[in-house]
Amino acid sequence: MRRRYAELYRAAHRAVEACKVKPGESVVIYTDTGKNPATAEAFQAAAVAFGADSVLINVLSRPMFAAPPKAAVKAMVGTDMVFDLASDSWLFSDACGDVLRSGARMLQVLVSDDGIIKRPPDVKVMRRVRAATAILKDCREFRVTSDLGTDCAFRRGDRPVFPQAGYVDEPGDWDSLGLGMINFSPPETEADGVVVFNGPMDCSPDHLFVLEQPFRVEFKRGRIVKVDTPHAQARLFDAWLKKWNDPNIYVVAHVGFGLDHRAKVCDNDIGAWESFCGGVIVALGANISPIGGGQNRCDGHMDAELHGANLDIDGRRILEKGKFIVPELM
Numbered sequence: 001m002r003r004r005y006a007e008l009y010r011a012a013h014r015a016v017e018a019c020k021v022k023p024g025e026s027v028v029i030y031t032d033t034g035k036n037p038a039t040a041e042a043f044q045a046a047a048v049a050f051g052a053d054s055v056l057i058n059v060l061s062r063p064m065f066a067a068p069p070k071a072a073v074k075a076m077v078g079t080d081m082v083f084d085l086a087s088d089s090w091l092f093s094d095a096c097g098d099v100l101r102s103g104a105r106m107l108q109v110l111v112s113d114d115g116i117i118k119r120p121p122d123v124k125v126m127r128r129v130r131a132a133t134a135i136l137k138d139c140r141e142f143r144v145t146s147d148l149g150t151d152c153a154f155r156r157g158d159r160p161v162f163p164q165a166g167y168v169d170e171p172g173d174w175d176s177l178g179l180g181m182i183n184f185s186p187p188e189t190e191a192d193g194v195v196v197f198n199g200p201m202d203c204s205p206d207h208l209f210v211l212e213q214p215f216r217v218e219f220k221r222g223r224i225v226k227v228d229t230p231h232a233q234a235r236l237f238d239a240w241l242k243k244w245n246d247p248n249i250y251v252v253a254h255v256g257f258g259l260d261h262r263a264k265v266c267d268n269d270i271g272a273w274e275s276f277c278g279g280v281i282v283a284l285g286a287n288i289s290p291i292g293g294g295q296n297r298c299d300g301h302m303d304a305e306l307h308g309a310n311l312d313i314d315g316r317r318i319l320e321k322g323k324f325i326v327p328e329l330m
Helices: 005-018 037-049 070-076 094-101 113-118 123-136 232-243 270-275
Strands: 026-032 053-059 081-085 105-108 141-145 151-155 161-164 174-176 181-184 191-197 200-204 207-210 215-220 223-227 252-258 280-285 301-306 310-313 316-320
Touching (some): 005 113, 026 070, 123 181, 207 232, 252 301, 270 301
Parallel strands (some): 026 053, 026 081, 105 174
Antiparallel strands (some): 141 151, 141 310, 181 252, 200 301, 252 280, 310 316
16 A cells, blocks of 8 residues: 555655755665555655666565665665665664765665654754754763753764764765754763653664653763662663663763754654754664764664753853754754
């Protein structure tokens, strides 16, 4: 069934245009059996409309972080553009690095159909992401505080920032449709302090929820060393960490903030949660990727967002209680 094909095609057309797909370029649409077939059809039709030489690859759905089949990876390496419509992310796999290093630009389309339709590439978000990139470009310390008790410093080291505005237009670029945010991966020992989680949490692949009550964790030398468990959701998080039996799951993966005015927490969509304008992102676990320079290999990954927090970049206040106070981000 071609569910919502017209709306999906309109959004896909905007994405293909933003990615500067040109006549004669080679384009691979990679999808699997866990995805709505109309989504893949919409992206292929949009690529064809721009004159691209398009190939559609459809495989059985695979677990999170599992690389695509070798034949699919071979098809993607060296192509001009990849639209990655897999139903689970393989960003932190070696295969993703192989494709990007070959010069292919890749747009992940992991968000729901609603996310694709509601948050295609947007000029205002692009402009805000560029401004955030300039602010973070040479920063040394990313310090988060809140009235709830958060006070944690994340140090940048020599890692690059990775801005995301939902499009790619340069060889080797990677981005994810429906996202508007900026992050960096601190060196694996460079986080110290207290974080009080109080917003959405995505403990992949098991749990996706918005916290009903906050809870506290303590970071020391880049990793969580203590989790307070005053309620059921905090205990669920603690059990999720322990289930991996891997100390790397406790290591900070990336930190950043959301920049998309269209994103809403009530969408029950992790892409919207991370992009929520003024939310501070704190993630744990896997972060091996050429786009962020992370070195923490792990089978699990967690993304969380703090609402109502303050953010200081090298002592300059950027966010005040969840609201941007610098003109270029307001």
